[in-house]
Every structure is written in structure tokens, then in C-alpha cells.
Amino acid sequence: MGTTRITAEPGLPFIDIEREFDAPRGLLYRAFVEPELLMEWLGPAKYATTVERMEVRHGGSWRFVQRDADGAEHAFRGVFHGEPSVEGITQTWEYEGWPGSVSLERVTFEERDGRTTVRAHTAYQSVEDRDAMIASGMEGGVNEGYARLDGLVARLKPAG
């Protein structure tokens, strides 16, 4: 099983996430842009995710809502810059609970011998915004989500 590596260098407004998956990159790319797949893995395990919009094109926008068992809701939205593809996805992110704190993410999928390394590099508008995101406990959510993604692609990948 892969482990998720999260890097947040002090004094810089970046977060880097890296994890290797035992699946081809086309499948990983699909898991990032197809609502029915995204809903199965994204975010902390205690939330159910509903993708409300997913327009996969330059200028397309997306929005998803995460609800816990008590009905608490957390919504996120963003737009794609450039045509999303297996070569990579560039998109903005905004947690609607912190309106105005917008970040820019670049996700890439590097395949080698049938395994794919997913790298997500996010630039925040300030080091303070980045630090607040780390302090919010995003690390746990990323780890839980990527672990589910690992299980999802194992189920979906062609029998080898």
C-alpha cells in the first residue's frame, strides 16, 4: 500500500501532496473528474460527498458538498484553467466557509510500469492562508481520501 506524503515548507504558501497508486494514470484521472467516482473517495471518511457541478473544460466550474451524519455541510467550489486531461488538471479551490480564500492547484499523473504517482501542488494567496488550511486538519482528510482512492482504483483497474 502506498502512503501519502504531504509537504508544507515553513514560510512558503504551498502544500504538496504525493502518492503512488497501483493503477494506470487514465484511471486516476477519471477518479478526479468523474462525479460518480469522485464521490466515492474525496475527503474525510465521516462525510458523504455530493458533486453538484462538474464541467470538465477550460472555464468549467465545479462544486461539491460534504455532509456528516449530523447534517453539517461543507461546500467547495472552483474553476478549471486549461483543458483538464491525463497530462494534468489546473484548478482553483475555495472552501465556501472561508469565502475569498482561493487557491490554485495543479494535479499531475505520472505513470511508470503500470503504477501512477499523483502529485498535487497548491499555491495559496498567502502563507497565512496555507497555514490555516494545515491547521484545519486537512491532512487527516487527505490521508483518508487517498486511502479510499487506493481501494477504488484497485476495484476498477483491469485485471492484470
Add this chain to the structure above:
Amino acid sequence: MGTTRITAEPGLPFIDIEREFDAPRGLLYRAFVEPELLMEWLGPAKYATTVERMEVRHGGSWRFVQRDADGAEHAFRGVFHGEPSVEGITQTWEYEGWPGSVSLERVTFEERDGRTTVRAHTAYQSVEDRDAMIASGMEGGVNEGYARLDGLVARLKPAG
């Protein structure tokens, strides 16, 4: 006349631009999103700017092309995140000559006693991208453009 202040702190991936204009903020906002106004001031003086697309909404995209007297062309594109308004504009930027180097800009318009301070804060995906932008001579283009914007809003503002 105002002077344009450009700040690029070493080791951080940000560029900050600030300038005060003798005009209300509604006029400054229009100069940033109305193609016929934008074409009059944006960028270095030696280029003629053509705005090819300008969809002023969340997820809307824009593209403009700058041509010099020799016919050399430089194109830029981006998308709006959130509804642009006098409260501010958040948008991505990409110089098509450096594909993949995408940045995220937040422009605000602060009005006080009929004068407006425009602040543009841009976050790049790496310090290297930011440094390359500075090294490209963007400072001269910003200064020339903002000086023309100063003249433009002076012509357009209501007689006081």
C-alpha cells in the same frame, strides 16, 4: 500623478502592485472588465491590445492578444473565480508563450474621498515562476499601462 508600487519580496512567489487613481472605484472596475476600456490601457505602450473574449462571471474566461508594430504577438488567457464586482476580481493568468505557468490574481478597489487605490496581488505556483515574470520586464509594462489607465479614468470620470 500617482506612482505605481511593485513589490516582489525575495523567496516568496508573490507580486504586489499598488497605485492610487483620482477616480471612483466603479470606473476603475469598469476599466478592468470592459474590453473597449481594457484595450486602451493594458500592457506595454508599444503593443496594441485586442480583447478576444471577456466573460465576466464565475467560470467565465478571457483572452487578449498584444501585437507590436512588427506583428509579433503575445497572447494571455485566464478564468474568473467568483463573480467579479467592484469588491474585487479573482482570476487566473497564463501567458500562452509560457504554457503551464499559471498564476492566481486578486484585484481590489478601495475608494476614499473619491480616489481609488487599486491593489493586485498575484500568487505564482513557484518562486521561480515569479522570478521569471519579474525578469521578463513586466515592471515596465505595468508602469506604462497604469500611467495610461490614469489618463483614461481622468478622461472618463464625471466632471467634479
